[in-house]
Structure formats: C-alpha cells, structure tokens
Amino acid sequence: MDFRFSEEDEAFRREVVDFVEAELPWDWRNHEVDSEEPDGLKLVRAFKKKLADKGWLTRAWPREYGGQEASHMQQLIFGVEMSYRGIPVDDGGVSMVGPTIMMSGTEAQKRFFLPKISRAEIDWCQGYSEPDAGSDLASVQTRAVEDGDDFVLNGSKIWNGAHSGAGWMFMLVRTDPDAPKHRGISFLVAEMNVPGVKIERIPCMWGADRSLVTFEGARVPKSGLIGEKNMGWYVGATLLDLERSGANYSARALRLLEDLVDFCKENVRDGRLLSDNPLVRSRLARAAVDIEAARLVAYNVASMQSKGQIPNKEASISKLVGSETLLTVYGLGMQILGMYGQLDPESKWAPLRGRFEKGYMMVGANTVAAGTSEIQRNIIATRGLGLPRG
Amino acid sequence: MDLGLNEAQQMLKTSARDFLEAECPDTFVREMEEDERGFTPELWQKIADQGWLGLVIPEQYGGVGLSFFDLTVLLEETGAAMLPGPFFPTVVLGSMSIMEAGSEEQKRALLPGIADGHSIVTMALLEPTASWRPEGVEATAVPEDGGYILNGTKLFVPCAHVSDRIIVAARTGDAPRDVTLFLAPRNADGMTQTLLKTIASDRQSELVLTDVRVPASDVLGEVGRGWETVEKVIAWGAAAKCAEMVGGAQRVLDMTVEYAKQRVQFGRPIGAFQAVQHHCANMASDVESCRYIAAQAAWKLSEGEAARQEAAMAKAWVSDAYRRVCATGHQVHGAIGFTKEHNMQLYSRRAKEAELAFGDADFHLETVSQGIEL
Structure with missing residues (x-):
C-alpha cells in the first residue's frame, strides 16, 4: 500500500496546477462557469484547447489516438485538479465517448473521433x-x-x-x-x-x-x-466501471470547504468569529472527514483501474458517497452563511459571490444524474453484495 | 499510489484468518466473555508461536521486525474474529511504547519476553477524569530515595488483571504536559486492581495506586516527557483500533447480507426488498470508506510520520461508521440479532467499546478542525 503519488505523478500534478493558475482565463476562486450555456461553453472551449495542446485531456490514451500513454493515476490527477477549480473540461467526450469508441469502435471510427476528442475539436x-x-x-x-x-x-x-x-x-x-x-x-x-x-x-x-x-x-x-x-446497452455499461472514479465530487467539496473555512475565519457573528464557535468548528471538521473518506474511496477506484482491475461495487460506492458528501457540504455552507446564504450572486451583500446559493440549488442534480443514489444502492446491493433482484 | 495490499500482507491476512477460524471461533469468544481471565494461556502461547506478539518488535529483540502497517493488517483479522485477551494492549500499548521510549537496557530486558509470550504488558493512562489530554493525568509521581512514589487512581486500564507490567502515566510537575511513564510491576505493593464490568466484556480495570514505589530504572523515557510518547501511543492506538473496527464492520456486513439472503418474509428473501437492500448498500459504503481512511492513517504512521490529522480523521470517521454499521445490521436482523446466542450483539457491544477507545469522534474532530486551519 502506498498513499503517495509517484514522483513522476506528483511532478505532473505540479505542472498542471502551475499551468492552470497561470493560464485560466477566469478567476476560478470567485467565478463558476456553466459549460452548458453558450457563453460558458465558449470560455471552456478556448481553455480546453490549451489543455489539449498540452496533450492533457487524453493523457492516458494510446499515442496513436492522441494520448501520451500516461498512467491512469495521471488522468485522475488531472481530473481532480480541474474539478477542484471548477473547470468543466469533460463533456463526456474524454471520459465516455472516447473510451467507448476505443473499446468497441471500428478502426475508421477510432481514427476519425479519437484525435478530435483529444484535440478538443468537438463538443x-x-x-x-x-x-x-x-x-x-x-x-x-x-x-x-x-x-x-x-x-x-x-x-x-x-x-x-x-x-x-x-x-x-x-x-x-x-x-x-x-x-x-x-x-x-x-x-x-x-x-x-x-x-x-x-x-x-x-x-x-x-x-x-x-x-x-x-x-x-x-x-x-x-x-x-x-x-x-x-448491443449498445453493454457497449455503454461496461464503460462506467472502467472510467469513473468519482474523485470529482470530493475535489469539488474540498474546495468549498476551504472557502467556508476562510469565510469563518473572517466573519464575526454574535460577537465572535464563526471559526471560534464550537458548533461551527465541529460541523466543518466533520465535513472535512466526510470529504476525506469519499476522496480515498475514489482514489482506491482509480488505484484499481490503474492496475487493470475492474471495480464493481466500488465505483457505485464512490459515486454514492462522493455525491452525497457534496450535497452535505453545500447544505452546511448554507447553514453557516445563515441569512446571507439566501442572497443571489448578483447582490452586493452576497458572500463568496453567491456561489453557495447557486450551488445549493444545483447540487441536488449530483445525486440524480449519472444514476441516482437509489440506483447506486441497488447496484451495490445486487451486483456488489449479491442480494436477489427484487 | 497503490491502495491494495502487497503479496506478503495478503499472506499475513489469509494465514491470520485461517488461524483465528481454527483457534478463536465464536464459541470461544462467548466462553471467554464468562471466563475469569478472559483468555487462555494456551491460545496466548499459540499466538506467540505465530510470531504475532513480536510482529513489530525488531529481530534483535526477538521479534519479527514487520511494520506497523503490517500489524494493522493482522488487527483487521483479530477485530473480525473478536480475539479476546491482552493482544492489543501488549502489542500496541506495551511493545510499541517500549520500542519508542525505552532505553537499550529496557528494550533488551522487556521486548524478548513480550515477543515469546512470557510477558503481558498494558498501559494505565486514563483516570476518573476520562480525558485523553495531558491535563487529565492527576496521579502523581514524587521522587524519593532515587526512585518515585506513585499515588492516584487509573481507570479503564485494559487487561491490567493479567498483565505483568503496567506502564503508568503520572504527573511529575505542574505544567500540563509534565507527565512521566513508569514501568510498574502489577504485583507492586500498594497497587490495587479491580475489574470493571463493561459493555464489551473486555476486562478493563480500576487501578488504585497508594504509595507505590518504582525505582528510577523503571522510568520509561525521560522524566517529564512521557506525554510525547503517550501522544504517539494514542495515534497508534487510534489507527490500530480502526483496523480492528474495519475487520469487525466487514464481518457485520457479511453476516447481515447472508441473513438477508436467507430470511424469508412475504414469500421472498428480505434481501430482495429495496428497503433492506439499501440498508445493506449503506453498510457496504461505510465499510468501504472505513477501510481506506483507516489504512491511510496506519500507512502514514508506519512511514514514521506524525499523521496527527490522518489518525484523527480515521478515528472520527470509523468510530461513527462502525456504530452505524452495527445499528443497521441489527435493524436488518430484527429481533434475533439482540439475542445472546446471536453474534450480532457481540459485535455491536465491541463497536461501542472501540468507538470510545483512544478518543471518540468528538475528541478527534477538534484535532481535525485545527488541521483544516480553523
């Protein structure tokens, strides 16, 4: 067992972070970009192009299809650093379509689609x-x-x-x-x-x-x-376990937690800093532990994938605990922000640029999209634990 | 990064499981709950013969010289089997603090005896203050005639009744951390030991010290710096306890899933109902989360890092999660799980003991809150 990134992987992580901090065209600490809106997509497209020029979008892919044959871990590292900064680089092309084509596509399809995905030429x-x-x-x-x-x-x-x-x-x-x-x-x-x-x-x-x-x-x-x-059901389904670690949820949650901690250290309520309130401290600490537990479950999935093992219930567990944790952290943020939490991002009074208000409304989609928490539990119970189908 | 066990660890795990299946079946665990000593010398000797008592003791002192992480691989199995007796206190509290703080002479004198099964050691840390912080130590050690005189009451001392040596934490000054460790023999004059009846039937004791004399040669580590060792022991203890809890939680999950497959109500196995499936899925998620957060703490400690944050996170998470796993396990089992003849209750009682040992979630969350720079 080894919880460290290899030297090579850690060097890659630093390179990614340095590049993003220098080149990202928007202020990620204060601004959420919605890539499912045309304006947001334009911004993301332009930045994705830069990442693609580095070869990072599909770093773990074979060279002939636009990859760099890097480890699965580096793909995870890249995804985590992007998620942490709220950079929506993956529209399904890299994580779903590409691997599906690689596994089940014809040679002509591979030659047509994979380089385009790698170079961020199609959305x-x-x-x-x-x-x-x-x-x-x-x-x-x-x-x-x-x-x-x-x-x-x-x-x-x-x-x-x-x-x-x-x-x-x-x-x-x-x-x-x-x-x-x-x-x-x-x-x-x-x-x-x-x-x-x-x-x-x-x-x-x-x-x-x-x-x-x-x-x-x-x-x-x-x-x-x-x-x-x-055979499309099977073409699509096997993929999920191979490609998803669920590490994005805990990465996003960690960034939120850090924002909340900063907020609590700077804001006074009822005569004392929020960070001096034992209730607040305890809740934030609990969230930190939840995030760490979810993070490690996801990293284990990536660790399995990088050894060529196919995660089964592990991937569903990771999705479940990751998305539920993200929900918890948004909920906690709204509680800590109190009256201010309800303010729209446009309000001059909105703390943290209103990111929690907007995120709180959006976050419920995480335990619904890509298989609801209930579906994940069904999968864990039947496929993972071998309980009889109802 | 690789979160799997290596081959040697996998072998250790498998052989431990086989050994415990043969030597420590649930019938034995039940028997020992009623036994006066709570374990048998025969099993203790077999455990010594397996090399477990000296697992982390360097070879030069008669041990096997494996790592702390390897020990936690083993503890996962002892937790699953609910191994009764002084294995945990002797290895984690005894041998590890002697290895950490002992003089060369003390190591030579004590470690081989631990490794070969002749010497059982525990630590008397807590007191009626029930605190895991140095301020909680109120027992005193006063220098006299080149030795020390110990007075005070120690509480919740694991397996003191069968220990040969007890590492006693006592105050040697007024500063909060001015605590010193003493290697007192259990049969020392002035030491009265009384068993406490506890939820897990795990033989904790009250230890009253009245003018107990300890020679200076039995001071463990430096005078006034014992808390540095205790802090490490708490982190090791927390991580080691987490490993036991992971083993227990996995067993509770397995047992619950098995029951859900067999128990028929409304004409089908209850495990076919989504309500029950989701209980089981939640348990599986908790066990999975416990596994890696516990392993991270053990691994970092094993690498020689202080791992304060990782150990605190692990104990905070696993303490609550194991309790949840047991509560849900009971829910799925229904009434039968509460009966004495069922194993479910053996685990849920131990889960509570384990939750409290080396600090519960609330205790560790304060450490975590400092770690996230609050």
Whole structure:
C-alpha cells in the first residue's frame, strides 16, 4: 500500500496546477462557469484547447489516438485538479465517448473521433435519459430505423446540454423494439446539426437550463453506430466501471470547504468569529472527514483501474458517497452563511459571490444524474453484495 | 499510489484468518466473555508461536521486525474474529511504547519476553477524569530515595488483571504536559486492581495506586516527557483500533447480507426488498470508506510520520461508521440479532467499546478542525 503519488505523478500534478493558475482565463476562486450555456461553453472551449495542446485531456490514451500513454493515476490527477477549480473540461467526450469508441469502435471510427476528442475539436452532449426513461434507462424508446446509409431517428432525449451548441450527441437508441429491453438498444453518435432535430430549453431552479431534444425523422449516418447493433446497452455499461472514479465530487467539496473555512475565519457573528464557535468548528471538521473518506474511496477506484482491475461495487460506492458528501457540504455552507446564504450572486451583500446559493440549488442534480443514489444502492446491493433482484 | 495490499500482507491476512477460524471461533469468544481471565494461556502461547506478539518488535529483540502497517493488517483479522485477551494492549500499548521510549537496557530486558509470550504488558493512562489530554493525568509521581512514589487512581486500564507490567502515566510537575511513564510491576505493593464490568466484556480495570514505589530504572523515557510518547501511543492506538473496527464492520456486513439472503418474509428473501437492500448498500459504503481512511492513517504512521490529522480523521470517521454499521445490521436482523446466542450483539457491544477507545469522534474532530486551519 502506498498513499503517495509517484514522483513522476506528483511532478505532473505540479505542472498542471502551475499551468492552470497561470493560464485560466477566469478567476476560478470567485467565478463558476456553466459549460452548458453558450457563453460558458465558449470560455471552456478556448481553455480546453490549451489543455489539449498540452496533450492533457487524453493523457492516458494510446499515442496513436492522441494520448501520451500516461498512467491512469495521471488522468485522475488531472481530473481532480480541474474539478477542484471548477473547470468543466469533460463533456463526456474524454471520459465516455472516447473510451467507448476505443473499446468497441471500428478502426475508421477510432481514427476519425479519437484525435478530435483529444484535440478538443468537438463538443458532446449526452443522449441517455428520455422523458419516460430515467432511472430505468434500459427502457429508452427513441427509435433508430435503418434506411440506406442512414438511421432515421424519432423520439426525444432530455436533461442534456444540447442548447449549449455542442455539435455531437452520444446516445442510446432503440434499434429492435421486439427484443428484450436490454437487447434492442444501440450506442450511436450523431451530429446535431441536421434537419429534424428540435432543441427546447427547460429552465431549471438554479437559473440555468437543460434541454429536451426531439428527433422527428432526423437522418444520421450509420457510420455513427458504435459497437454491434442491438448491443449498445453493454457497449455503454461496461464503460462506467472502467472510467469513473468519482474523485470529482470530493475535489469539488474540498474546495468549498476551504472557502467556508476562510469565510469563518473572517466573519464575526454574535460577537465572535464563526471559526471560534464550537458548533461551527465541529460541523466543518466533520465535513472535512466526510470529504476525506469519499476522496480515498475514489482514489482506491482509480488505484484499481490503474492496475487493470475492474471495480464493481466500488465505483457505485464512490459515486454514492462522493455525491452525497457534496450535497452535505453545500447544505452546511448554507447553514453557516445563515441569512446571507439566501442572497443571489448578483447582490452586493452576497458572500463568496453567491456561489453557495447557486450551488445549493444545483447540487441536488449530483445525486440524480449519472444514476441516482437509489440506483447506486441497488447496484451495490445486487451486483456488489449479491442480494436477489427484487 | 497503490491502495491494495502487497503479496506478503495478503499472506499475513489469509494465514491470520485461517488461524483465528481454527483457534478463536465464536464459541470461544462467548466462553471467554464468562471466563475469569478472559483468555487462555494456551491460545496466548499459540499466538506467540505465530510470531504475532513480536510482529513489530525488531529481530534483535526477538521479534519479527514487520511494520506497523503490517500489524494493522493482522488487527483487521483479530477485530473480525473478536480475539479476546491482552493482544492489543501488549502489542500496541506495551511493545510499541517500549520500542519508542525505552532505553537499550529496557528494550533488551522487556521486548524478548513480550515477543515469546512470557510477558503481558498494558498501559494505565486514563483516570476518573476520562480525558485523553495531558491535563487529565492527576496521579502523581514524587521522587524519593532515587526512585518515585506513585499515588492516584487509573481507570479503564485494559487487561491490567493479567498483565505483568503496567506502564503508568503520572504527573511529575505542574505544567500540563509534565507527565512521566513508569514501568510498574502489577504485583507492586500498594497497587490495587479491580475489574470493571463493561459493555464489551473486555476486562478493563480500576487501578488504585497508594504509595507505590518504582525505582528510577523503571522510568520509561525521560522524566517529564512521557506525554510525547503517550501522544504517539494514542495515534497508534487510534489507527490500530480502526483496523480492528474495519475487520469487525466487514464481518457485520457479511453476516447481515447472508441473513438477508436467507430470511424469508412475504414469500421472498428480505434481501430482495429495496428497503433492506439499501440498508445493506449503506453498510457496504461505510465499510468501504472505513477501510481506506483507516489504512491511510496506519500507512502514514508506519512511514514514521506524525499523521496527527490522518489518525484523527480515521478515528472520527470509523468510530461513527462502525456504530452505524452495527445499528443497521441489527435493524436488518430484527429481533434475533439482540439475542445472546446471536453474534450480532457481540459485535455491536465491541463497536461501542472501540468507538470510545483512544478518543471518540468528538475528541478527534477538534484535532481535525485545527488541521483544516480553523
């Protein structure tokens, strides 16, 4: 057992941090960027380009596809340092589409997509959830019917960031409606800029939007089919355990905690610094421990991945405890900020630029997106602990 | 970074599990709960023969010379098996503080006896103040005739009733940290030992010291600097206790999942119900979190770092998590888990003892709050 980064990995971490601190075009300590809004996406795109020039976005990939064949750990380090600073560099291209294509794509698909992802030349939005297929993802109904060299799409995908102007969607579509539900799904990537694609914004409580994308006879090339037709569920599913560590949640939470500690050391309430209030101290310390526990669970997942082991319940546990911890820390922040916590970021009175108010409204999405906490618990119980399916 | 065990550690773990399955089954644990001594000399000798008592003692003093981290690998198994007796106090409190603070002479005199099973050692740290801080030490040691005279009451002393030597912390000055450690024999004149009945049936004692004379040669470490050793012992103890707790928590999880698969209600195994599945998933998450936060503390200490923050974080987290795991385990087991014949209650009683040992979450959270620069 060794909890240190190797010298090489630590040197890489320093290099990343130094570069980001010098080159990031916005003040990460005081400004959150929403990459699912067009303005935010432009900012992120420009910076991603710089990271891509360094080869960092896909550092662990094979060289022939634009990677540097670095360790899994360095991919983790890069992700953690980005998450800690709230830099949304991954739209699913690096963590999901790329590895899926690498594992299941044809050579032509690899040559076409992977270098583009590596160089940050295409943006992605996710086409998994549908209005009637959320937690029960395998019941997706968006139809893809073969017609010549194309698939003709009908149906809708929801909760994605298509309104940001992302050029491509990766999605699960139904290619065989008569097969058992897990066996009639295909994994497809398609350009959004084709006739028959309608994007409608769904305003959400935190002031930003998600989208409902409706396909009405949209024609997309068959060359976007990744892996075998009707095997898309398995093409997409194996990936999650291989690529996700969940380290982003604790990295984000740690940064919030540090902001809160600073706030408490500078702000007086009822005649004393918040940091001198034993209740506040105890709550912050507890949050620090929660974050550390979540961080180590995630690092273990990365450690397993880097040894070629396939995490099973470990990845779900990491997602569960990481996202729940992030929720806890936002909630704690709002409690500590007290009356001020409710202020909109635009208010001159808003502490920490109102980041907690906005984040508090958004954070609930973390225990919902990418598999709700309940779904994670189902996976842990059935796949991890071998309990019978209900 | 590699958070897995190496081959040697994996072997140590497996052989410990095999040994304990054979020598320390739950029937034995139950028997020892009622036994006057709480362990058997036969098992103690077998443990010595395994090399466990000298696991972290350097070879030159008759030990095996493995690391503290290796010891915690073993402790995970003793925690899982609920090994009764003075193994933990002798190895963690006794041998480690002697290795840390003892003179060459003391090490030569004491460590080989610990390693070969002839000498049982414990530490008398706490008092009726029930504090893990130096201010809590009120027992006094006054110099006289080239030695010291000890007076005071020590409380919650583990396995004092079977120990040959007791490392007593006593005050040698008024400054809060002016504490000194003494290697007192248990049968010293003026020392009265009384067993306390405790939640985990783990044989803690009250120790009343009335004019107990200790020669200067039995001062452990420097006079007035004993707390430096105690601080380390608390960190080691916390990390070592966490390892035991991880082992226990894993066993509770396994036992609960097994029960959920077998127990049928409403015509199907209760483990098929999501309410029960989610209880089990929460337990698994807690166990997983415990494992790595505990391992980090043990590993850092093993590397010779002070690891104050890591040890505090580990003990704060694992103390609460193990209690949660047991509470949920009870919930899934229903009424049967509360019966004496069921193992569930053996673990939940020990979880409370372990939570309190070397500081509970509240105690360690204050350290953590300093560590995050509050």
